[in-house]
Amino acid sequence: MKPAAITPGTSKGEQSKFKRLFVEIWKYRMTYTLLIPGLIWLILFAYLPMGGLSLAFKHYRANDGIWGSEWTGLENFMYVFRDPAFIDAVWRTLYVNIIKLFITFPFPILLALLLNELRMRRYKKVLQTAFTFPHFLSWIIVSGIIINVLAYDGFVNSLLALLGLPTINFLGSEQNFYPMIILTDIWKSTGWGAIVFLAAISGIDQEQYEAAQIDGATRMQQMFRVTLPNIMPTVTIMFILSVGGLMSSGFDQIFNLANAATQNVSQVLDVYIYRITFQSSTDFGFSTAVSLFRSIVNMVLLLLADRAAKWMGGDGLFR
DSSP, rough: OOOOOOOOOHHHHHHHHHHHHHHHHTTHHHHHHHHHHHHHHHHIIIIIGGGGGGGGGOOOOTTHHHSSSEOTTTTTHHHHHHHHHHOOOOOHHHHHHHHHHHHHHHHHHHHHHHHHHHHOOHHHHHHHHHGGGGGGGGGHHHHHHHHHSSSSTTTHHHHHHHHHOOOOTTTTHHHHHHOOOOOOHHHHHHHHHHHHHHHHHHTTTTHHHHHHHTTTTOHHHHIIIIIIIHHHHHHHHHHHHHHHHTOOOHHHHHHHHHHGGGGGHHHHHHHHHHHIIISSOOOOHHHHHHHHHHHHHHHHHHHHHHHHHHTTOOOOOOO
């Protein structure tokens, strides 16, 4: 029997490795076939648009297109860091997102722990559906509800006036803007975020609970001594991912809830990018430079959070 032909430049070890890979793919071909639509979507809408990042280093002209526009090097970035509005937007974005991170992040964990303690399955499913439903509402709908309820002539102020109490300017006050952002974010995202932690809880070995019951542990002690330690790897990963998004403050929420009265406190980085792109003289190179800077900072924060998690003895995203 003749030995298999070896492609020039390819060793026998590499050839056998490719052969094993092909056999493995063919063995699970139906699974890989299901992945094809997702991979096509990822390539078309996540990787191919990255070519547009070259605008950050160009002076864009519509007539020349993206590839024909003149290269300017780091000129756009120099203009970005000279803009005081950009610096204010960066600090405001970090301020808002750090507050969000430490206030809103624990709520899905608490909700998952509380739902896990319910023994009535029907009641548990009803509550989980009720808490998850707000996630599927767009921020346009949510802002419309909030405006109708909290506007100066809305439901709450009309009720206060009917009772002879002073009305409150909920939507037109800079002091009330950040609490409103945080509360609405908790209401909208807690139920959806709890699904991840409920999935992690469902994977805990039930023998641990049985052993804790034999040792006389109460339900509260089981929650803090069994459930919470077992889901800590998931908590760590979700926290790292949240840190990796500190420079993205949620454009939909702030843009729809902000108004002229709260303009000074609502000018976060996402709103700043929108304003310089569509509301002033259009400069796609400048706005792309800001977006690229934001993405790089998010990546650095993600890597730092991952390294910090490993340094403290936890699990990280990267090896």
